[in-house]
Amino acid sequence: MEDIIELYSKEYSEKYPVINMDEQPFQRLSDTKEFLPVKKGSIKKEDHEYKRHGTACIFMFTEALQGWRKVTVRKRRTSIDWANEIEKLLVDDYPNAEVVTLISDNLNTHTIASLYKAFPPKRARELAQRLDMRHTPKHGSWLNIAECELSVLTRQCLCKRIPTIEELQKIVAQWHEDRNNRQKGVDWRFTNEDARIKLKSLYPKIQLSQTQC
Numbered sequence: 001m002e003d004i005i006e007l008y009s010k011e012y013s014e015k016y017p018v019i020n021m022d023e024q025p026f027q028r029l030s031d032t033k034e035f036l037p038v039k040k041g042s043i044k045k046e047d048h049e050y051k052r053h054g055t056a057c058i059f060m061f062t063e064a065l066q067g068w069r070k071v072t073v074r075k076r077r078t079s080i081d082w083a084n085e086i087e088k089l090l091v092d093d094y095p096n097a098e099v100v101t102l103i104s105d106n107l108n109t110h111t112i113a114s115l116y117k118a119f120p121p122k123r124a125r126e127l128a129q130r131l132d133m134r135h136t137p138k139h140g141s142w143l144n145i146a147e148c149e150l151s152v153l154t155r156q157c158l159c160k161r162i163p164t165i166e167e168l169q170k171i172v173a174q175w176h177e178d179r180n181n182r183q184k185g186v187d188w189r190f191t192n193e194d195a196r197i198k199l200k201s202l203y204p205k206i207q208l209s210q211t212q213c
Contacts, residue, residue: 001202004103004143005195010186012063012065017094018101021061021085021110022146023077024154028053030163046161053163058172059085060146060153061093067185069149071172073165079109083118090130101132104140146185152179 007018029050038044057077064068070093074081086102094100104110112133113122136143157175162168196203 001143001195001199002192004140005192007101007103007134008145010065012095015098016101017063017097019061019063019089019094019104020066020144020146020149021059022104022141022144023057023059023082023107024150025077026056026058026073026158026162026168028056028163028168029130029161031161033121037152039133040187049069050161050208051199052195055169056165057081058150058153058168060150062084062146062149064145064186064188067183069146069176071153071176073169073172075165077109079111079114080118081089082109083114086115086131087119087127090127098134099130100136100179103136103144104146105144106135106138110135125186132213144190148186 010018019128020070031047032049033047033052035047043180054075057074059074059082060069061071068102068134072085072088074085089102090097090100110133111173112128113123115127117128118124141147153172157171162171169212
């Protein structure tokens, strides 16, 4: 926990950016019938019956200090999918960064090993050398700023039935472009000193002897 919080206190560096990433599944649904046009002043109603079209996975990357985020959609969330997203992050989004610090949860695909599953060893090593992986602690997903961004995206755009991956991709692309243009950043103020007071129950209890006192 303190490792992640300390990262958030560092100043912006173009060569050593700090990026948060998270992902979430999305169930693709459609209505089973066409609805009548909504009358003026009336609330749109939705039938409880729907049709499933499979799932998709939404990947969120965000750099809080720059007010930047990118959202992509894939059919699956395998280690290969994650590795391909990391390659695009390093090559397309941050080509000039020497090392990207990537904060994520402990999902089994969020490891350097996934790069070796997706690419030849030489290429995987090249990417791994530019990636500094930091994982949030178990039950500590609140530390991941990308999870907050996913929550905003879900509330603003995904509270409806979306049947196709193409439509989902279009919606999330419009959302992150608009949010980037408005430069919505994150002002993280929770410090390690705050954590040691407010979350003191999480710390080990150390009883000092009289000689140590």
